Amino acid sequence: MRTSDVIVIGGGFAGLTAAITAAGRGKQVTLMTSGAGTLAIGGGTIDLLGYLEDSTLVDSPRDGLSRLAADHPYSKVGGQAVADAVQFFLSLCQEEGFAYTGSLDSNHWLATAVGTLKPSCLVPLTMDMTPVKTASHVVVAGFTRLKDYFPELIIKGLSKIPGYQKNYEQVVIDPGFVGGRDVTTLDIARWLDTPTGQQACFEQLGKHIRPGSVVIIPPVLGSRPNYDIRNKLEQALACKFVETVIMPTAITGLRLRAMLLNRAKKLGVNIMEQAHAAWAVQDGNRVTAVVTSNIDRERSYTTQAVILATGGFFGGGISADPDNVQEAVLHLPVVAPPDREEWGTLKLFSGAAQPFAKIGLKVDASLRPVDAQGRVLLENVYIAGRNLAGYDYCLEKSGNGVALVTGYTAGLNC
Known part of the structure; x- marks a missing residue:
């Protein structure tokens, strides 16, 4: 199929969300992806807003939205769009049997593998720390030969x-x-997918569990987007399980991606894997086709609208050389300080925002790309995710939140 209502370029969280949203509105959608992106190895949590640019802690993401700069992606789309995207995601997860918990009104605080707490807005049920707060006996479980995971470090940190x-x-x-x-x-997750693994885990943990205990465990409770393994173990051991946040690779991200792919396929999204979008055919200020370039030849796919969700520097959506910074597919202008010395600060861990993190594409309220004077460059192209300008996802703890909100909004607007 070479003709679509909408072509989404990029298979990360923003791209999948956009494709699902557009397809759910009856659009014929083609999703072009050259790889799984960071979604498959990420934490699977939706960090909406944990800190402001001055490092002020955000207890309520809803309240924090009003304190963001005008060029922040959340400010561009508006608070109602953020709230609608959150509800859309929670409903989607519930319908797919992989419910998340959380709201715009308050952040969760999640246990990490180094014994600290991390803010996040929407989280899998297995990562909710509420049971730990009320428990008197907590078992911190590790696994032999599991790299970079030390239960004693978690205990030492949480105890403080x-x-x-x-x-x-x-x-x-x-x-x-x-x-x-x-x-x-x-x-380990695949091991626990098997009855043999579940039985062995039950036998080894059972020696230490008391009724009402809580088990803090790495994200290993099954590889699939459901809670079957957690439910079986909790019922057998009469306890609660809480998964921690770890450095990539995390199974929680793999589960989230699997759930989104399942939903996209149900909606009839045409998923093109290893499709390297190279350039676009334009008619005036509209894109009429996207051209892919693979090892054999180029192919052209016509469309009525394009959603660009190709990521930032790390995802390859934005590239930089000594003389230029540009968006990789449509060659849109990128907002960046002209002096490279102004891209970063010397104090990387000072808690201050890094200018290079805010480099990206300027958009209007509909997420269409604009020039420095605010003029729309392409009327039927919408930008979503990390290639947007105006926010520091690492400092703010807002990466997946911006991907969700802008992917959802782009899917509606297209």
Whole structure:
């Protein structure tokens, strides 16, 4: 099929959200993706807004929205669009059997693998820390040969946080893997997908669990987007499980991506994998086709609208050379300080925003690209996700939140 109502370029969280939204409105959608992006290895949480640019902590993302700059993506689309996107996502997850919890009114605080707490807005049920707050006995579980995961570090860190001074017990579970390489969370999740793995985990944990205990565990409770493994173990052991936030690769992101792909396929989205969008055919200020370039030849796909969700510098959506900074597919102008010395600050861990993080494409309220004077460059192109200008996702803890909100809004507007 070479003709679509909408072509979405980019298969990350923003692109999948945009494709699902547009297809849900009856549009014929083609999703072009050259890879899984960071969604598949990320934490699977939706960080909407954890900190302001001056490092002020945000307890309520809803309240924090009004304190953002006018060029922030949330400010561009408006508070109602943010609220609508959050409700859309929560409803989607519920319908797909992989419910998330959270709201715009308050952030969750999630346990990390180094014993700290991280703010996030919408989280899988397995990461909700509420059971830990009320428990008297907490088991912190690790796995033999699991790389960079140390239960004793989690216990040491959490024990210093008010409200988390608990009776902690450390347990190491042995999945019985053989071979020389490090064990990953995906290895363990697939092990727990099996009845043999579930039984072995039950037997080893059962020696330490009391009724009402809480088990803090790495994100390994199954590889699929559901809570079947958690439910089976909780019922068998009469306890609660809480998964931690870890460095990539995290199974929580893999589950989220699988759920979104399932929904997209149900809606009839045409997913083109390893489709490298190279350039576009234009008629005036409209894009009429997207051209892909692969190892054999170029192919042209006609469309009525395009959603560009190709990521920033790390995702390849924006590129920089000594003389120029540009968007990679449509060659749209990128907002960046002309002096490269102004792209960053020397104090990387000072809590201050980094100018290079805000580099991206300027858009109007509909997320269409504009020039420096605010004139719309392409009437039927919409920008979503990390290639947008005006926000520091790392400092703000807003990466997946901006992807969700702008992907949803672009899917509506197209």
